[in-house]
Amino acid sequence: xxxxxxxxxxxxxxxxxxxxxxxxxxxxxxxxxxxxxxxxxxxxxxxxxxxxxxxxxxxxxxxxxxxxxxxxxxxxxxxxxxxxxxxxxxxxxxxx
Amino acid sequence: xxxxxxxxxxxxxxxxxxxxxxxxxxxxxxxxxxxxxxxxxxxxxxxxxxxxxxxxxxxxxxxxxxxxxxxxxxxxxxxxxxxxxxxxxxxxxxxxxxxxxxxxxxxxxxxxxxxxxxxxxxxxxxxxxxxxxxx
Numbered sequence: 001x002x003x004x005x006x007x008x009x010x011x012x013x014x015x016x017x018x019x020x021x022x023x024x025x026x027x028x029x030x031x032x033x034x035x036x037x038x039x040x041x042x043x044x045x046x047x048x049x050x051x052x053x054x055x056x057x058x059x060x061x062x063x064x065x066x067x068x069x070x071x072x073x074x075x076x077x078x079x080x081x082x083x084x085x086x087x088x089x090x091x092x093x094x095x096x
Numbered sequence: 097x098x099x100x101x102x103x104x105x106x107x108x109x110x111x112x113x114x115x116x117x118x119x120x121x122x123x124x125x126x127x128x129x130x131x132x133x134x135x136x137x138x139x140x141x142x143x144x145x146x147x148x149x150x151x152x153x154x155x156x157x158x159x160x161x162x163x164x165x166x167x168x169x170x171x172x173x174x175x176x177x178x179x180x181x182x183x184x185x186x187x188x189x190x191x192x193x194x195x196x197x198x199x200x201x202x203x204x205x206x207x208x209x210x211x212x213x214x215x216x217x218x219x220x221x222x223x224x225x226x227x228x229x230x231x
Contacts (some may be wrong), residue, residue, distance in 0.1 A: 024137070031144045038151040040206040045158070049216040049229035096231065 008077035012048040040082055040091050042065050048095040060084065071095065130183050146204035146222060152217065153192055153200045154226070157181050161195070163217040171219065173211040183210070 039060050047069040049053070054069045066083045076096055082089040107115070161181055173181040175198035179195040185208035193199035209220040215230040 027141065027144075034144070038148075038155065038226065041155050042228075045229040046216065046227040046231060049214065049227065087107055095229075 028061075032063060035061045036065070036082070036089065037083060040067070040080065040089050043069065043080045043082060044078065044091045044093050047071065047080050048093060051078065051095050114194070142224075143204045146202045149200065150190060150192075150205075150221070151226065154183070154228070157192075157197050158228050163212075163230050166210040166212040166217050168209055168211070173219065185210075188228075213218055 002089060024076075039058070050069070051071050052069075054067075054073060056067050056069075058065050063084060065085075067080055068083075069078060069080045071078050076094055077092055078095045079090065079092045082091075133170050134163060148203075157173055157175075161175035163171060164174045164180075165172045171183045173195075175181055175195045175197075176197075180195055181192065181194040183190065183192040185191075185205075188205070190202045190205055190208050191200065206222050207220070208222075209218075211218045211220070217228040217230055219226045219228065
């Protein structure tokens with residue numbers, strides 16, 4: 001009796017809960033990186049418009065990110081570094 | 097030696113009705129929970145797909161064109177060759193069209209606002225801000 005209940009629970013966890021959890025986690029991860037990609041473009045555009053050094057904090061899909069922007073007048077280039085906790089994303093562009 | 101009491105076989109009518117009612121309640125609760133969770137998930141999923149389509153379109157247009165004017169519900173880009181690409185948001189529907197870029201029509205956003213701050217253009221989608229430079 002107890003073995004039957006245990007096996008049923010194990011089958012339920014392996015066949016239903018685990019795939020559902022992995023699907024949701026995959027969706028959440030994809031959504032976060034997708035938003036981070038467009039946010040990085042957004043911060044770069046912000047840096048191009050400002051043309052000055054700046055730091056800001058923002059939230060991307062529920063996760064806090066720290067952005068550091070730098071402007072180099074000698075090369076007319078802006079650079080943003082986005083620290084999202086799990087790593088850093090760097091982007092660079094001209095700001096004529 | 098004492099005899100073990102016999103177990104009663106079958107259900108009484110009241111027990112049967114009570115069991116059926118309990119089973120019905122449990123099924124209704126499980127169905128409602130699953131339905132609410134799935135609806136919420138698919139609503140977020142639809143929003144993410146629409147947002148991706150919009151931002152992909154927005155930054156593609158911005159790669160060739162420059163934003164030139166913005167009102168609360170309209171954002172206009174000037175593209176090479178003198179043509180314009182315009183995004184408009186009205187009654188929950190976001191539309192984009194013009195010039196050589198594909199048109200777009202999306203419905204999954206609760207609010208979209210366009211604004212201008214110096215040479216910085218701001219697109220606010222459901223409270224999330226995306227920037228475009230006017231240079």
